[in-house]
Amino acid sequence: xxxxxxxxxxxxxxxxxxxxxxxxxxxxxxxxxxxxxxxxxxxxxxxxxxxxxxxxxxxxxxxxxxxxxxxxxxxxxxxxxxxxxxxxxxxxxxxxxxxxxxxxxxxxxxxxxxxxxxxxxxxxxxxxxxxxxxxxxxxxxxxxxxxxxxxxxxxxxxxxxxxxxxxxxxxxxxxxxxxxxxxxxxxxxxxxxxxxxxxxxxxxxxxxxxxxxx
Numbered sequence: 191x192x193x194x195x196x197x198x199x200x201x202x203x204x205x206x207x208x209x210x211x212x213x214x215x216x217x218x219x220x221x222x223x224x225x226x227x228x229x230x231x232x233x234x235x236x237x238x239x240x241x242x243x244x245x246x247x248x249x250x251x252x253x254x255x256x257x258x259x260x261x262x263x264x265x266x267x268x269x270x271x272x273x274x275x276x277x278x279x280x281x282x283x284x285x286x287x288x289x290x291x292x293x294x295x296x297x298x299x300x301x302x303x304x305x306x307x308x309x310x311x312x313x314x315x316x317x318x319x320x321x322x323x324x325x326x327x328x329x330x331x332x333x334x335x336x337x338x339x340x341x342x343x344x345x346x347x348x349x350x351x352x353x354x355x356x357x358x359x360x361x362x363x364x365x366x367x368x369x370x371x372x373x374x375x376x377x378x379x380x381x382x383x384x385x386x387x388x389x390x391x392x393x394x395x396x397x398x399x400x401x402x403x404x
Contacts, residue, residue, distance in 0.1 A: 253394050254386045255375075258364060263382060267362035271296075272380050276328075276350040279340065284350065289324040290380035293402050295395070298352070298360055298372040300331040301339040305389035306371040312392040314347040319396075322403045324348070330356045330370060377402060 272290075275283040286296060297313055299306035310327070317325035327349040329336045336351060353359070357368040364385045365372045373386040375398070384398065 252391065254388060254391050255384050255394055255398055256364075256386070257384055258382055262364040262385075264362040267359055268382060271359060271363065274353070276352065278348060278350050279337065284348075286326065287380050289326070290376070290378065292378060293320075293323045293399060294374075294376040294380070295323060295325045295399070296328055296374045296376070297325065297390075298328045298330055298356065298370055298374075300329065300370055301335045302331070303370045307339075309371060309389050309392070310343065310345060310347070312390065312395075314345045316392070316396060316399065317347050320399055320403060323399050326350060328352045328356070375399075375402075 272287040273285055275285055278284055286294065295313070295316065297306075297309075299310065301307065313325050313327065316323065325347060327345075327347055329349055330352050331339075333351050336349060340349060360372050361368045363374065363382075365387055367387075369387070371386075371389060373390055374382060375384040375386075377383045383402075386395070
């Protein structure tokens with residue numbers, strides 16, 4: 191009678207061995223297919239180069255501009271942002287609303303934020319290229335860090351030292367996570383029109399500013 195009895199452990203071992211064998215067979219088949227696909231891809235690349243055929247286009251930076259909805263804007267926070275005096279690096283007090291006669295691009299940034307640093311030259315170039323556009327960099331950082339950063343890059347761009355409550359302010363103005371960088375775009379009259387969460391797409395921003403300043 192014992193010869194017809196298998197313990198649960200033996201059943202498990204046999205089952206495992208069977209599954210292992212099937213797995214190895216499937217794995218060998220998969221490896222063979224991958225090798226075949228790699229050879230085909232390499233051959234296609236060689237043929238493309240040899241014939242001078244165009245390669246696949248590089249994917250562009252995703253578009254980022256988002257229009258504002260009334261529900262996203264905390265009016266009290268917006269008024270605070272526009273009218274609160276902020277110190278620039280020359281020690282002068284300015285208000286964002288001082289520039290409401292033109293399009294305003296207000297960029298929240300920090301020196302420790304890699305995408306902020308990467309997009310800063312684009313923003314400086316946009317500021318220099320458009321007389322009717324005012325770019326302002328709102329530093330969510332210490333004054334010492336901001337000054338060190340500016341000294342290294344020598345940016346010709348208005349920079350203000352932000353308030354300690356800047357993260358909360360961003361969250362109340364359409365940036366739920368409070369992450370950086372974050373950009374707000376105002377039409378003349380300080381009308382909040384667009385936001386960009388994350389690094390700007392410079393070409394998209396230039397196109398929109400050209401449209402807004404016609």
